[in-house]
Amino acid sequence: MSAPPDRAVVIGASAGGVQALLALLPSLPADFPWPVLVVLHVPADRSNVLAGLFEAKCSLEVKEAEDKETVRPGVVYFAPSDYHLLIEENGDLALSSDEAINYSRPSIDVLFESAADAYGERLVGIILTGANNDGAAGLAAVAAAGGVALVQDPAAAYARTMPQAARQACNAALVLSLERIADYLKGLKAE
Amino acid sequence: MPHRTEDIEIGLLLEALYQRYHYDFRHYARASIKRRLLQARSHFNMSSVTALQERVLHDPEMLPRLLGFLTVQVSEMFRDPSYFRALREQVLPHLRTYPSLKVWIAGCSAGEELYSMAILFREEGLLDRTLFYATDINPEALKAAEAGIYPMDRLRKFTENHQKSGGKSSLSDYYTADYGRAVFDKSLRNNVVFSDHSLVTDAVFAEMQLISCRNVMIYFDRGLQDRAVGLFKDSLTRHGFLGVGSKESLRFSRHASAFSEFVPEEKIYRKREP
Numbered sequence: 001m002s003a004p005p006d007r008a009v010v011i012g013a014s015a016g017g018v019q020a021l022l023a024l025l026p027s028l029p030a031d032f033p034w035p036v037l038v039v040l041h042v043p044a045d046r047s048n049v050l051a052g053l054f055e056a057k058c059s060l061e062v063k064e065a066e067d068k069e070t071v072r073p074g075v076v077y078f079a080p081s082d083y084h085l086l087i088e089e090n091g092d093l094a095l096s097s098d099e100a101i102n103y104s105r106p107s108i109d110v111l112f113e114s115a116a117d118a119y120g121e122r123l124v125g126i127i128l129t130g131a132n133n134d135g136a137a138g139l140a141a142v143a144a145a146g147g148v149a150l151v152q153d154p155a156a157a158y159a160r161t162m163p164q165a166a167r168q169a170c171n172a173a174l175v176l177s178l179e180r181i182a183d184y185l186k187g188l189k190a191e
Numbered sequence: 192m193p194h195r196t197e198d199i200e201i202g203l204l205l206e207a208l209y210q211r212y213h214y215d216f217r218h219y220a221r222a223s224i225k226r227r228l229l230q231a232r233s234h235f236n237m238s239s240v241t242a243l244q245e246r247v248l249h250d251p252e253m254l255p256r257l258l259g260f261l262t263v264q265v266s267e268m269f270r271d272p273s274y275f276r277a278l279r280e281q282v283l284p285h286l287r288t289y290p291s292l293k294v295w296i297a298g299c300s301a302g303e304e305l306y307s308m309a310i311l312f313r314e315e316g317l318l319d320r321t322l323f324y325a326t327d328i329n330p331e332a333l334k335a336a337e338a339g340i341y342p343m344d345r346l347r348k349f350t351e352n353h354q355k356s357g358g359k360s361s362l363s364d365y366y367t368a369d370y371g372r373a374v375f376d377k378s379l380r381n382n383v384v385f386s387d388h389s390l391v392t393d394a395v396f397a398e399m400q401l402i403s404c405r406n407v408m409i410y411f412d413r414g415l416q417d418r419a420v421g422l423f424k425d426s427l428t429r430h431g432f433l434g435v436g437s438k439e440s441l442r443f444s445r446h447a448s449a450f451s452e453f454v455p456e457e458k459i460y461r462k463r464e465p
């Protein structure tokens with residue numbers, strides 16, 4: 001087996017997130033060279049259909065993240081409902097049923113902060129539409145560790161609270177439309 | 192990559208805890224243990240993880256409080272009701288054939304899972320011939336498990352779960368309400384041994400027909416999970432059963448081939464005979 005990738009894209013979204021992700025993930029090519037980790041807040045009973053829904057529309061492999069599996073490039077991992085998703089420095093995924101953070105489990109902050117720790121500047125963090133503040137602290141951590149911070153333009157988002165909070169918490173964040181975010185991702189190279 | 196100061200401090204604190212108190216968190220999944228240690232640092236108003244380390248080294252009373260942060264105590268009765276339904280419908284018919292049974296609840300937290308299991312066994316008429324071992328490393332949790340008392344506001348969820356698990360009685364048959372608390376029936380724990388046992392540092396102690404270890408190994412790294420699964424393998428009788436948490440699996444374990452999937456959707460495994 002080849003060594004796990006040393007870089008990643010992390011995405012957080014809440015209200016309106018399915019639509020936003022549908023505008024983003026299907027545009028990524030089958031040979032997209034980075035792993036993509038997603039926390040999307042959805043009602044618990046709908047979460048296990050997410051991977052299937054996206055798998056059908058994406059050229060990338062899409063799956064629910066499993067505890068202790070090693071991430072691979074070109075695969076999209078969704079956090080399962082009711083568990084936090086974290087990534088370790090060696091590229092292993094970890095789930096945890098710790099208390100909800102800011103009423104959220106999975107929490108975007110938890111994923112982003114662990115990824116910032118693991119990948120530092122080789123990380124892209126993206127906050128999309130949502131009606132709460134989850135992800136703001138996480139995005140700030142991504143930027144503080146030298147990673148790239150992107151925020152969906154709140155004016156065009158289905159719910160603007162989350163991207164707005166993220167922008168406020170993270171001065172370094174670039175505010176972009178979904179199309180521009182997609183373009184940015186498509187420009188990412190293996191090296 | 193050179194290590195950040197904070198990561199060095201965390202490694203040192205975990206080493207100190209091990210050498211001083213023999214609690215071994217050195218190979219727990221690091222990202223999540225780090226989160227919890229940083230929470231503890233701010234909770235105790237410490238300027239650094241090193242300051243926290245100094246405090247816990249010199250003040251043994253800090254230990255249980257720190258353990259409260261290092262171990263995750265989230266649990267419910269009949270958590271994942273479909274797991275208990277699968278035990279009831281698919282595993283217990285096999286257990287019924289034994290004249291006496293041993294069941295191990297590893298990482299029992301405050302007893303939610305133990306009482307669920309005891310109620311299930313009573314409903315199925317197996318409680319009297321079963322000896323339960325309920326183990327954990329957190330002494331506060333073990334004490335709570337032995338007491339079997341939960342705040343009344345948790346009972347609504349417990350009751351709903353019990354029903355979804357195919358419960359044949361009413362959960363309220365098993366507790367009495369007392370000033371906002373539900374006190375569970377003592378007779379449920381007539382045959383329960385509560386014990387401090389660590390899946391990381393302790394050994395096999397009996398031979399079981401069923402082991403339930405849910406949402407514990409999720410906090411371990413892969414090597415440690417291998418150790419625990421090995422321990423379970425050696426603690427099970429021929430064709431014994433092992434149930435793990437709904438998002439855990441033996442798939443990434445070195446011992447995967449020692450088990451067959453018995454109820455795959457519920458993560459119930461059965462020991463294979465060589």
Ligand SMILES: C[S@@+](CC[C@H](N)C(=O)[O-])C[C@H]1O[C@@H](n2cnc3c(N)ncnc32)[C@H](O)[C@@H]1O
Nearest residue numbers: 262263266298300327328329389390391405406
């Ligand atoms: C999240 S709770 C799980 C409770 C219950 N099994 C359930 O699934 O709801 C995890 C428990 O594992 C215990 N634990 C952590 N490390 C352990 C170890 N090395 N050996 C035994 N128990 C451990 C913790 O103290 C905690 O009570």
